[in-house]
Amino acid sequence: MKNLALVTLIWAFSFSLIGEYLAGKIDSYFSVFVRVLFASLIFLPFTKFKGISVKFALRIMLIGAVQIGLMYLFYYNSFLYLSVAEVALFTIFTPFYVTIVYDLFSLKFRPLYLISVGVAVLGALVIKFSGLNGDFLKGFLLVQGANLCFGAGQSAYKFLLEKEPLINQKQIFGYFHFGAFFVVLFAFLAFGNFDKISPNLTQIIVLFWLGVVASGLGYFLWNSGATLVDSGVLAIMNNALIPAAIIVNLFFWYKPTDVFRLILGAVLLYASLLIHKRIMKIYESK
Secondary structure (H helix, E strand, O other), X not given: OHHHHHHHHHHHHHHHHHHHHHOOOOOHHHHHHHHXXXXXXXXXXXXXXXXXXXXXXXXXXXXXXXXXXXXXXXXXXXXXXXXHHHHHHHHHHHHHHHHHHHHHHHOOOOOOHHHHHHHHHHHHHHHHOOOOOOOOHHHHHHHHHHHHHHHHHHHHHHHHHHOOOOOOHHHHHHHHHHHHHHHHHHXXXXXXXXXXXXXXXHHHHHHHHHHHHHHHHHHHHHHHHHOOOOHHHHHHHOOOHHHHHHXXXXXXXXXXXXXXXXXXXXXXXXXXXHHHHHHHHHHHOO
């Protein structure tokens, strides 16, 4: 839980940095490519190449390719059809994908989990809801593609590592970034705008932070933390980023926000965790 909370804080700052310094200024495919490149290089020295089965390494690479690689392709293209607020709004459905995909992997269905997850979604909706424009279906579907990739990736990683509890995750997490690297490299070469790949010093520092801290350390802590908590808690924590990002924007970039809705939504998110603890006890007693 501590890992997930720390990463939530890191990603809250990163979201603001992207909006302030990169979005619309640097090619998005280039930004993603650099992030994953830095993350891959950071984990390269720790990666264990001997004693790891090819099958296991390929599975980790596939998870990374989906959770980061494909997710970013859906996510960045959604901005062609949606405002930033609408993209943020539509990410609230990620918790449902986390619980459903994990239950599919586990071959079991826990319907009561959808209650606590639903309360978390309601809390995020209260915080982020604003009017929608009339042409958002394509954007909505693209964001759901991103949500599904991110939710499925972390659920698959959690399920796979629960089968290998003794493995040192630091030694195998490089494969996660390697898998994402090949996807974003292809996307950058195929779709990148090479006229917008000359970052200034500030943007280089931001990209370094995003690659080393947000992507490198962040995804490692998030996915390793996912193996330590219940799938329902993991699902709920996926929406904790929304109030955290708004608070960062409010206090560091002085962005206007509805404080009442922020507090109400945060209370609902906290309540969803309390409800989920009760639900967990119900399943544990059976």
